[in-house]
Amino acid sequence: EADIYQTPRYLVIGTGKKITLECSQTMGHDKMYWYQQDPGMELHLIHYSYGVNSTEKGDLSSESTVSRIRTEHFPLTLESARPSHTSQYLCASSTGGHAAKNIQYFGAGTRLSVL
Amino acid sequence: DQQVKQNSPSLSVQEGRISILNCDYTNSMFDYFLWYKKYPAEGPTFLISISSIKDKNEDGRFTVFLNKSAKHLSLHIVPSQPGDSAVYFCAALAGANNLFFGTGTRLTVIP
Numbered sequence: 001e002a003d004i005y006q007t008p009r010y011l012v013i014g015t016g017k018k019i020t021l022e023c024s025q026t027m028g029h030d031k032m033y034w035y036q037q038d039p040g041m042e043l044h045l046i047h048y049s050y051g052v053n054s055t056e057k058g059d060l061s062s063e064s065t066v067s068r069i070r071t072e073h074f075p076l077t078l079e080s081a082r083p084s085h086t087s088q089y090l091c092a093s094s095t096g097g098h099a100a101k102n103i104q105y106f107g108a109g110t111r112l113s114v115l
Numbered sequence: 116d117q118q119v120k121q122n123s124p125s126l127s128v129q130e131g132r133i134s135i136l137n138c139d140y141t142n143s144m145f146d147y148f149l150w151y152k153k154y155p156a157e158g159p160t161f162l163i164s165i166s167s168i169k170d171k172n173e174d175g176r177f178t179v180f181l182n183k184s185a186k187h188l189s190l191h192i193v194p195s196q197p198g199d200s201a202v203y204f205c206a207a208l209a210g211a212n213n214l215f216f217g218t219g220t221r222l223t224v225i226p
Binding site: 004006009033035040041042043045048058059090091092102103104105106107108109111 | 151
């Protein structure tokens with residue numbers, strides 16, 4: 001059973017607000033990821049981290065930012081939310097390395113609606 | 116351009132019959148393939164995987180087949196159960212790099 005938690009599960013917010021989506025894992029995994037998924041579409045990687053103080057942008061350009069100050073915590077921030085940011089955001093973690101060690105475990109996701 | 120493709124957005128199967136979900140990929144560097152299952156309002160859950168050095172991996176009711184020459188893999192579920200109703204994502208990776216996901220296939224198992 002994977003222990004990775006995302007809060008909030010659902011968020012409805014007005015345009016221009018600053019929001020932070022929380023993600024924490026208790027498995028001691030080095031690698032963490034943020035994906036964005038729209039209905040009927042594939043998961044798009046927007047950020048990842050190989051460890052503390054390491055963050056990289058993913059395949060899909062995003063206006064969000066991330067930080068990795070602690071191994072277990074990988075929050076995602078939107079400085080000024082817009083309706084185009086409405087989506088589901090999924091956090092994942094893995095031990096890293098090749099193949100079977102790179103199996104990613106996902107949180108339940110945050111469904112964000114920006115009005 | 117999408118490197119992992121699931122061309123069937125949905126599939127309906129009678130309970131007890133076999134479900135076959137298909138996935139195609141374009142990147143010949145992919146060497147490990149995974150299937151994830153996703154229920155509504157939950158994150159994807161790892162289901163089964165296969166290395167490119169194998170052509171079959173079985174785990175209980177779930178079997179994944181890999182055809183490298185065709186760049187095709189499939190997930191077989193037999194017998195299908197109503198609890199298997201979910202969205203199934205195919206994913207692939209090359210080495211220690213990041214995962215590429217397909218768009219998913221929604222499986223409905225009819226009691």
